[in-house]
Amino acid sequence: MAGRIREQNRALILQAAERLFADKGFEGTTIQAIADLAGLPKSNVHYYFPTKERLYRTILEEILQTWLAAFGRFGEHDDPAEALASYVIAKVRLSFARPHASRIFAREMLNGGHLISPFLEDELRPWVEERAAVLRAWTRQGRLRPVDPHHLLFTIWAATQTYADFAPQIRAIEGGDPDAASQAAIARSVAEIVVRACVAQDDPGASTSRRGQAASAA
Amino acid sequence: MAGRIREQNRALILQAAERLFADKGFEGTTIQAIADLAGLPKSNVHYYFPTKERLYRTILEEILQTWLAAFGRFGEHDDPAEALASYVIAKVRLSFARPHASRIFAREMLNGGHLISPFLEDELRPWVEERAAVLRAWTRQGRLRPVDPHHLLFTIWAATQTYADFAPQIRAIEGGDPDAASQAAIARSVAEIVVRACVAQDDPGASTSRRGQAASAA
DNA sequence: GTCTATACAACGATAGAC
DNA sequence: GTCTATCGTTGTATAGAC
Structure with missing residues (x-):
């Protein structure tokens, strides 16, 4: 069963x-460093992935699939x-x-988003339009305060991803990395900020999220 | 006056x-590319800045000063x-x-924040503690809802910087780059989200910001 | 399938003519 | 102060022995 070794390597x-791509970026990562971290000789990396870019794109595509799966599908x-x-x-x-x-996704954005623009156009944009329609419907129903749907989503993405992308900043302020409980x-803190920002005060469903989740300050 | 040419170059x-550092990162930027964009021969870059790292650090330090100056100094x-x-x-x-x-600042974070950790510890952290004290005081006075001050600030930073750092994403959703009016x-949209999220409903000052700034959806 | 040796290109940095 | 030529190093990728 040679396939076993192949899969594992x-x-x-x-x-x-x-x-390494997350920590140092594409150009900052050498194949030698990848091989060392994987515990394999450099040539083996080239054996499994013909070029560095091919390896990178394989990783990036898996990430985009994960991203897509994480998008909420909430409806009206x-x-x-x-x-x-x-x-x-x-x-x-x-x-x-x-x-x-x-962080690889963030670097892709900083690099101009050229490799992920098909994803942004074909997957993200339609998802945003569907969700924006839901948000506007909620507002018409008086369940959501009038808020720009796009900018609300941008804020949510930014606020949630900052805990991965800007971890050194979080670490410097909080004095360390958060454990599972933190x-x-x-997650509750950020959710609370978002809900408070836009859910109508008299919406009956809002009451459960409005109470008992006050900040546990450092 | 040879000093003139020196300053200009x-x-x-x-x-x-x-x-280029913003677009491609430190490793992704070549001195040749810098020289070409500046309209100078490669050697001149080395004449004014002995090493690539020295050039990068010069730029980074100017950015940190700008960042520091942009921090609001709001008080109790x-x-x-x-x-x-x-x-x-x-x-x-x-x-x-x-x-x-x-985006250079963002890359620095993604790279682990090693070059800016003195800034984070010595400048950012004390600023955060002062601002957190103000936010807590406001909450005690009943002018602010109980919200974790740190996470509110993280959310503000992330939500505001995303318009620079993740510009390709914004562009893909909005269908282009925003003009001055947009x-x-x-800015008003994001400010509104933040104010709504945490300013007490019965605070008299909140009324001005709560009205008339509804979304101008795309 | 795995590893050693090496070809080839690109980059940062320097020396030295002008 | 400016530019050309070049050195030394590093990194990707490949060829070929095992």
């Missing part, structure tokens, strides 16, 4: 490469507070669960 | 380098809604005015 390389008939809170919480969880993926508290 | 190099006796809104608006303005600076509308 591929996985080792992908894992090492994801971490969901409860606004609940739907938004659970979306925010899922996104914060993803930032803590796969910080390297988040991560859950952070 | 230095400025040309710094300007070109800031843009300011109006919460007004103080937070003007801080958010100033930060959004800075993102649009100096997107390259923002930039002002964006």
Whole structure:
């Protein structure tokens, strides 16, 4: 069963490469460093992935799939507070669960987004338009305050991904990396900010999210 | 007056380098590319800046100074809604005015923050503690809802800087880059989200910011 | 399938003519 | 102060032995 070794080595390389691409970027990562971290000779990396760019794109595509799967699919008939809170919480969880993926995605944006523009146009944009329609419907129904749907989503994405992308900043202010309990508290904190920002005060569903989740300050 | 040429060439190099470092990162930027963009031979870059790292650090330090100057200095006796809104608006303005600076800062974070950790510890952290004290005081006075001060600030930073750092994403969703009027509308939108999220409903100062700034959706 | 040796290109940096 | 030529190093990728 030679396929076993093949699978395992591929996985080792992908894992090492994801971490290094996240930490140092594409140009800052050498194949030698990937090989060292994976515990393999340099040539083996080239054996499994013909070029550095091919390896990078393999990783990037897996990340985009993960991103897509994490998008909430809330609809017009969901409860606004609940739907938004659970979306925010899922996104914060993803930032803590796969910080390297988040940072590779962030680097792709900083680099101009050329490699992911098909994703942005074909996947993200339609998703945003659907969600914006839901948000506007909620506003018409008086369940959501009038808020620009696009900018609300931008704010949610930014606020949730900052815990992965700007981890050194968080670390410097909080005095260390958050443990599992803190991560859950952070997710609630951010969800609370978002819900408070836009869910109508007299919406019955909002009451559950408005209470008992006050800040647990450092 | 040979000093004139010196100043001008230095400025040309710094300007070109800031843009390229923002677009492609430190490793992704070649001195040749900087020289080409500045309209100078490669050797001249080395004449004014002995090493690539020296050039990079010069740019980075100027950015940190700009960042520091943009920090709002709101205090306990300011109006919460007004103080937070003007801080958010100033930060959004800075993102649009100096997107390259923002993206170099973001890359520094993604790279682990090693070069800016003194800044984070010595400048940012004390500023955060002072502002957190103000936010807590406002909450005690009943002017601000109980919200985790740190996470509120993280959210503000992330939401404002995303317009520089993740510009390709904004572009893909909005269908183009925002003009001056759109930039002002964006600043108000984000400020509104932040103010609504945490300013107490019965605070008299909040009423001005709560009205008439509804979304101008795309 | 795995590893060693090496070709080839690109980059940062320097020396030295002007 | 400016520019040309070049050195030394590093990195990707490949060829070929095992």
